[in-house]
Amino acid sequence: MWRDAVLVGGKDLRVELRSRVATMQVAPYAILVLLLFGFAFDQNHALLTQAAAGLFWVAVLLCSLLAVQRSFSIESVDGTRDGLRLSGLDPAGIFLGKAGAVAAQLVALEVLLGFGVVVLFGADLRDPGLLVLTAAVATVGLAAAGTVYGMMAAGLRVRETLMPLLILPVVAPVLLGATQAWMAALGQSSADGWKWMGLLASFAAIYVTIGILGFSTLVEEA
Amino acid sequence: MADMDPVIRFRAAVALVGRFPVLAGVDLDVAQGEIVLLQGANGAGKTSLLRACAGLLRVVSGDARVLGEDLVANPRAVRRRVGLFGHATSLYDDLTAAENVRFAVRAAGGPIAAAGPALERLGLVGRLPTTAVGALSAGQRRRVALAVLAARDPELWLLDEPHAGLDAEHRDLLDGLIRDAVGHGATVVLASHELDRAQGLAGRIVTVAGGMITAAVDPFFPKASMHVA
Numbered sequence: 001m002w003r004d005a006v007l008v009g010g011k012d013l014r015v016e017l018r019s020r021v022a023t024m025q026v027a028p029y030a031i032l033v034l035l036l037f038g039f040a041f042d043q044n045h046a047l048l049t050q051a052a053a054g055l056f057w058v059a060v061l062l063c064s065l066l067a068v069q070r071s072f073s074i075e076s077v078d079g080t081r082d083g084l085r086l087s088g089l090d091p092a093g094i095f096l097g098k099a100g101a102v103a104a105q106l107v108a109l110e111v112l113l114g115f116g117v118v119v120l121f122g123a124d125l126r127d128p129g130l131l132v133l134t135a136a137v138a139t140v141g142l143a144a145a146g147t148v149y150g151m152m153a154a155g156l157r158v159r160e161t162l163m164p165l166l167i168l169p170v171v172a173p174v175l176l177g178a179t180q181a182w183m184a185a186l187g188q189s190s191a192d193g194w195k196w197m198g199l200l201a202s203f204a205a206i207y208v209t210i211g212i213l214g215f216s217t218l219v220e221e222a
Numbered sequence: 223m224a225d226m227d228p229v230i231r232f233r234a235a236v237a238l239v240g241r242f243p244v245l246a247g248v249d250l251d252v253a254q255g256e257i258v259l260l261q262g263a264n265g266a267g268k269t270s271l272l273r274a275c276a277g278l279l280r281v282v283s284g285d286a287r288v289l290g291e292d293l294v295a296n297p298r299a300v301r302r303r304v305g306l307f308g309h310a311t312s313l314y315d316d317l318t319a320a321e322n323v324r325f326a327v328r329a330a331g332g333p334i335a336a337a338g339p340a341l342e343r344l345g346l347v348g349r350l351p352t353t354a355v356g357a358l359s360a361g362q363r364r365r366v367a368l369a370v371l372a373a374r375d376p377e378l379w380l381l382d383e384p385h386a387g388l389d390a391e392h393r394d395l396l397d398g399l400i401r402d403a404v405g406h407g408a409t410v411v412l413a414s415h416e417l418d419r420a421q422g423l424a425g426r427i428v429t430v431a432g433g434m435i436t437a438a439v440d441p442f443f444p445k446a447s448m449h450v451a
Contacts, residue, residue: 004329011314011325018316018354079310082278086312087329088302220298 001212004093005100008084012101015074022105026066030109033059034116045122052121053182056113057175061142063109064171065164067102068146072154072163081154085219095147095215099208103143110135123186130185130193137200138178144207145171151218173203227290229254229378229409230275234284237274244270246433247284252411255404259424260413267433268413269308272380275411276306289377302330305376307384311367315356319346319366322355326370340373341366343399345392361387372399379403381412385419397423 016022037055041048048055075081084094114135117123125131149166153159177199184193230252237245244267252258260268273279275288277297286293291300313322323337341351344365355363364387371379379400385393400410400423414420421427429437 007325007328011317014321015314015316074314074316077315079308079312080314082306082310083312083326084329085278085298086276086301086304086306087326088298088331089329 001090001093001096004089005096008089008094008097009100009104010097012071012074012098013104016070016101016105021070022067022108026063026070026105027109027112029066030059030063030113031116033062034113034120038120048121049123050188052117052123053186053188054175054179055121056117056182057138057178059113060106060110060138060178061168061171061175064102064106064142064146065167067105067109068143068150068167069160069163071098071102071147072150072159076154076159081219091216091219092212094219095151095211098150099140099143099147099211102146103139106139106143107135110139125185126187127185127193130181130197134178134181134185134193134197134200137197137204138174141174141200141204141207142171144204144211145174148207148211148214148218151215155221174200177203226254227287228252229256229289230411231287232274232281232284233286235274235281235286236283237270237279237281239270239279244279244433245274245281248274248433248435250428250435252409254409255407256426257400257404257410257412257424259417259420259427260411260430261415261417261420261427262413262430266430268430269382270433271430272306272308272382272411272413275378276304276380277301278306303376304378304380305371305374306380306382307367307371308380308382309386311355311363312370313355313363313366316354318352318354319358319362319369320351322366323369323373327373330374332374336373336375337369340369343372343395344369345395361389361392364388365392368396368399372403375403375406375408377408379408379410379412381410381414383414383416384412385414385416393419 075084146167149170150163153163153166156162177196180191181193181196183189184191228251230250232248232250235245235248236243248271260271262268270279274281277293277300280297281293288300289303293300320337320341323341324334327334327337346365346369355366384396388396404410412420428435
């Protein structure tokens, strides 16, 4: 399973590096979203700082949709999904590889967006440990849930429009938990950020388990 | 050979796409080392039969065994042991020809050292192995897909219109590849509308119509032909 995961994840990341979709389209899109939020709340800088955590995670969420769509669009042309099925790769390995590649792209994006939030919105990093751990766990949850639902929609002609409808409601707990944990870490809320991180960890564990156990059926039925 | 289990053994095999029976009770035996040509009109069920043999199209009733694996119970079991070369190339446009072949070989658990000689055999030399597949011509893409097949060296080759898109030189090369594979113990089933060329390869011709086998002909002994329906 792990050998197959490394193989599929490496292939997906190589395809992304070559196509430059992540660097030339997804990353500029993420920065644009942040800038537009900045323009919208420009007259109220205090509000912008207060909302920085939520805006960051909304931007990450929107970009995760693009990353997941891209991950499955490369398996939807010229029989590549049949090629994967014929290879005899372990479906759990395919899931972990594809989710891992999406997560790696999201991590790079979060570093970029985090820098943007600090510079543009003037966010103050009070608890870097909670920030980093929350980001890591939320990223795993987003990538795992996105990969499960991405595979579910992969074989459909309407996948581009259906995928956001499937994924956004499902990952709403990630948006809520990550925003609350980050607000605590940025000193903007008195809530216990670690409890919210626990919720995120549970979400990630559930979807990683669903992916490992259920991806075989999804690959066959897609 | 007579006491060996056939590589393909279908009995009253039925496969559905949606609710439509694309295979409507197929009876077929293919022995090891045979080259069998499937012929029939468009929509007769040739591609469906090849996909069923590859474990990609589920057989829902009847008996279907390929390389000893029961396709009705577990169609995944046979996939790593067969190679399917069809209309689609299953290649990633953003990867180079060599990367595509290496990925396919590693995914199938084969030796990565087989990639280089396979590319060379298909005439993919010079800058071609390091060129992104998306930048190659249709014929070159098909040669890369054939290099994947050659490098994987499966026990059963399933070829759907294999000569399409290839020039005369590479059609000859493909025929040589098929004969070599059979020489090394592989079995080949091919579907083709280019009967002149395909009949020169095949040891047996099977006619498919309406999702069933309707006739089987030995091209060297046509009087021994069997008309099933």
